[in-house]
Amino acid sequence: MLKYAFRRILGMIPMLFLISIVVFTLAKLMPGDSFSGEIDPTKTNPQYIAEMREKLGYNDPLPQQYFRWIGKFVEGDFGKSTRYKIKVSEVISEKLPNTLLLGFSSIIITYILAFFMGLYSGRKPYTVADNLIGGLNYLGLSIPSFIAGVFAIFLFSFTLGWFPSNGSIDIGMTEGTFEYWLSRLHHVFLPAVVLGLLSTASYTQFLRNDIIENSRKDFVRTARAKGTTEKKIYNVHILRNSIIPLITFLGFDLVAIISGAIITETIFTYPGLGQLFLQSVGTRDYPVLMTLTMLFSFLTLIGNLLADILYGVVDPRIRLD
Amino acid sequence: MSTKKMLRNEAPLLEVKNLETAFDIEGTDYNAVDNVSFKVKPRQIVGIVGESGCGKSVMSLSIMKLLPKGIGKVKSGEIIFDGINLEKMSESQINKIRGKDVSMIFQEPMTSLNPVFTIGYQLQEVLFNHMKISKQEARQKAIALLKSVGISRPEKLVDEYPHQLSGGMRQRVMIAIAIACQPKLLIADEPTTALDVTVQAQILELLKEIQAVNDMSVILITHDLGVVAEMCDEVIVMYAGKIVERADVDTLFHNPKHPYTTLLLGAIPKMDEQEERLSSIKGIVPSLTNMPKVGCRFAHRCPKAMPECFTVTPVLGDVEQDHEVACLLYETSKPREGVK
Numbered sequence: 001m002l003k004y005a006f007r008r009i010l011g012m013i014p015m016l017f018l019i020s021i022v023v024f025t026l027a028k029l030m031p032g033d034s035f036s037g038e039i040d041p042t043k044t045n046p047q048y049i050a051e052m053r054e055k056l057g058y059n060d061p062l063p064q065q066y067f068r069w070i071g072k073f074v075e076g077d078f079g080k081s082t083r084y085k086i087k088v089s090e091v092i093s094e095k096l097p098n099t100l101l102l103g104f105s106s107i108i109i110t111y112i113l114a115f116f117m118g119l120y121s122g123r124k125p126y127t128v129a130d131n132l133i134g135g136l137n138y139l140g141l142s143i144p145s146f147i148a149g150v151f152a153i154f155l156f157s158f159t160l161g162w163f164p165s166n167g168s169i170d171i172g173m174t175e176g177t178f179e180y181w182l183s184r185l186h187h188v189f190l191p192a193v194v195l196g197l198l199s200t201a202s203y204t205q206f207l208r209n210d211i212i213e214n215s216r217k218d219f220v221r222t223a224r225a226k227g228t229t230e231k232k233i234y235n236v237h238i239l240r241n242s243i244i245p246l247i248t249f250l251g252f253d254l255v256a257i258i259s260g261a262i263i264t265e266t267i268f269t270y271p272g273l274g275q276l277f278l279q280s281v282g283t284r285d286y287p288v289l290m291t292l293t294m295l296f297s298f299l300t301l302i303g304n305l306l307a308d309i310l311y312g313v314v315d316p317r318i319r320l321d
Numbered sequence: 322m323s324t325k326k327m328l329r330n331e332a333p334l335l336e337v338k339n340l341e342t343a344f345d346i347e348g349t350d351y352n353a354v355d356n357v358s359f360k361v362k363p364r365q366i367v368g369i370v371g372e373s374g375c376g377k378s379v380m381s382l383s384i385m386k387l388l389p390k391g392i393g394k395v396k397s398g399e400i401i402f403d404g405i406n407l408e409k410m411s412e413s414q415i416n417k418i419r420g421k422d423v424s425m426i427f428q429e430p431m432t433s434l435n436p437v438f439t440i441g442y443q444l445q446e447v448l449f450n451h452m453k454i455s456k457q458e459a460r461q462k463a464i465a466l467l468k469s470v471g472i473s474r475p476e477k478l479v480d481e482y483p484h485q486l487s488g489g490m491r492q493r494v495m496i497a498i499a500i501a502c503q504p505k506l507l508i509a510d511e512p513t514t515a516l517d518v519t520v521q522a523q524i525l526e527l528l529k530e531i532q533a534v535n536d537m538s539v540i541l542i543t544h545d546l547g548v549v550a551e552m553c554d555e556v557i558v559m560y561a562g563k564i565v566e567r568a569d570v571d572t573l574f575h576n577p578k579h580p581y582t583t584l585l586l587g588a589i590p591k592m593d594e595q596e597e598r599l600s601s602i603k604g605i606v607p608s609l610t611n612m613p614k615v616g617c618r619f620a621h622r623c624p625k626a627m628p629e630c631f632t633v634t635p636v637l638g639d640v641e642q643d644h645e646v647a648c649l650l651y652e653t654s655k656p657r658e659g660v661k
Contacts (some may be wrong), residue, residue: 014431216389216433218427218432218433219430219432219433219434219435219436221387221427221433222427222433222434222435222443222495222498223435223446224385224387224419225385225419225424225425225427225499226417226419226420226446226447226450226498227416227417227418227419227420227421227426227447227450227451228420228446228450229413229416230412237435237438239434239435240437240438241436243437244437266552313438314437315436316436316437316482316484317436317482317484
């Protein structure tokens with residue numbers, strides 16, 4: 001398995017190289033550059049602009065610009081944020097903890113809800129409760145997150161006042177105290193639920209359908225013929241089989257945790273990577289934008305690799321070598 | 322033979338009385354097994370034969386209460402096993418009998434084992450279900466069981482997964498699971514249909530051996546009359562959900578009474594005759610939804626059909642001692658006046 005993982009990681013290098021070309025080209029194709037994002041073009045001396053562009057290397061041939069960027073990137077120098085005037089790595093690592101907290105909370109909520117609802121619906125399909133769960137899920141799937149987010153803020157923040165509507169922490173908290181963490185959890189809960197709504201719905205329906213399908217398999221009949229209880233048949237024999245296809249989602253989840261949620265974070269003004277990404281587009285902060293895009297691409301590849309390795313762990317029929 | 326005489330006098334181990342199993346097709350019940358009664362005595366091997374779609378498998382699933390939920394159900398009748406009516410039992414009560422006193426092996430060894438658990442786990446599960454036994458003991462017992470079904474390297478095989486085994490090996494594992502608790506009755510639903518011919522012979526040999534060693538009764542469901550001749554003491558011929566003939570194996574093969582039985586026997590390919598074509602029975606078994614309401618269900622395929630075959634439903638009657646037939650060619654099959 002180690003050998004397999006190593007080979008896969010080696011295979012990622014050309015892939016990342018290609019991605020970097022695409023990312024660089026896209027950034028170049030976008031109108032304007034980071035310099036014009038920093039100044040007000042209408043009030044600046046055109047000669048100064050031309051000088052600066054020459055100085056920043058914007059007039060060099062594209063391949064030269066690309067290799068200058070990628071060379072530094074590989075060394076770990078992601079450049080300086082044109083907006084924050086500090087290193088890109090510092091900007092990202094400042095926002096990363098918030099995003100991780102949001103991502104993990106959302107996924108834990110999703111997994112717990114989907115597991116219990118899916119298991120119940122799969123075991124008792126076509127009952128009132130199953131239809132109710134199914135109805136809720138389709139509602140969750142069909143409401144876009146910006147509507148669900150606004151509605152959640154209106155109901156739970158303004159009307160009921162249960163949860164804060166924005167930010168990631170109350171003002172004046174001392175870092176590391178119990179209240180500090182409590183406040184962070186309090187802030188993250190609402191965006192986490194809204195973020196998890198969609199994936200909860202798809203996870204639940206997927207698990208339900210897979211359980212129903214597996215419950216008709218021959219090995220279930222064999223288990224019954226052995227005198228195995230219905231509870232054990234569902235919780236052991238069927239569930240163990242139904243978890244396998246869900247592993248595919250797990251790979252995507254890893255990316256979702258880090259990339260945050262651009263829309264949800266913006267609605268809740270939650271300072272995470274998603275919000276940073278959107279702001280970087282607005283201010284043409286290309287060093288941040290390109291670094292984030294590369295980071296998300298890299299994580300997608302890692303997520304897929306992790307899913308493939310997990311397949312080998314949970315499914316004895318798959319051998320990795 | 323002395324054993325056969327002994328069999329005749331013993332109380333039956335399993336008695337099926339007027340069993341009716343129905344399938345719900347678009348809101349209407351259709352009987353897949355229609356008013357079937359028979360007995361299985363201790364240590365007896367009973368063969369049930371018939372074409373596909375005759376209700377053989379459905380009947381065996383009815384006995385084990387393994388019918389697909391919500392679709393198939395036993396409508397009426399009794400299944401008395403060892404003095405207890407299985408039909409009246411709850412799910413948890415029947416779970417104490419399934420795998421312990423009555424067990425079953427299925428047609429498809431390729432899909433009958435759970436792909437994500439080891440052979441050892443699946444074999445030990447039946448032991449844990451019915452015995453108070455430690456993990457260590459269960460493992461030892463599993464290895465011994467695998468050995469007893471003719472698996473050559475049982476110590477390794479317990480830790481392997483089903484996909485690492487061939488069809489024949491998997492069926493041996495299924496047999497090991499079925500006999501783990503030394504059941505009184507084993508139901509084998511076409512155990513060799515999915516296997517190739519050389520393996521078939523080995524599996525049947527194994528079943529016969531195990532039956533003799535464990536003193537159990539076997540219901541062998543098959544459409545292979547050659548298998549029946551080799552294995553069984555008694556034969557039940559089913560057609561379209563009903564029993565059409567029942568006799569001991571010698572009588573049935575040498576003196577078949579029902580035209581359907583005769584045709585089935587005629588369809589066995591003979592090695593010593595130079596015939597270009599295999600003889601077959603024309604037509605197919607009527608589907609559940611267009612089963613004839615009155616008359617003999619075989620009438621439209623029967624070469625000896627008479628006009629009354631389409632209007633009078635034959636009943637199962639003793640044409641001679643211990644030889645039941647349901648065919649209007651025989652006086653004993655004509656329904657008595659006033660009885661439907």
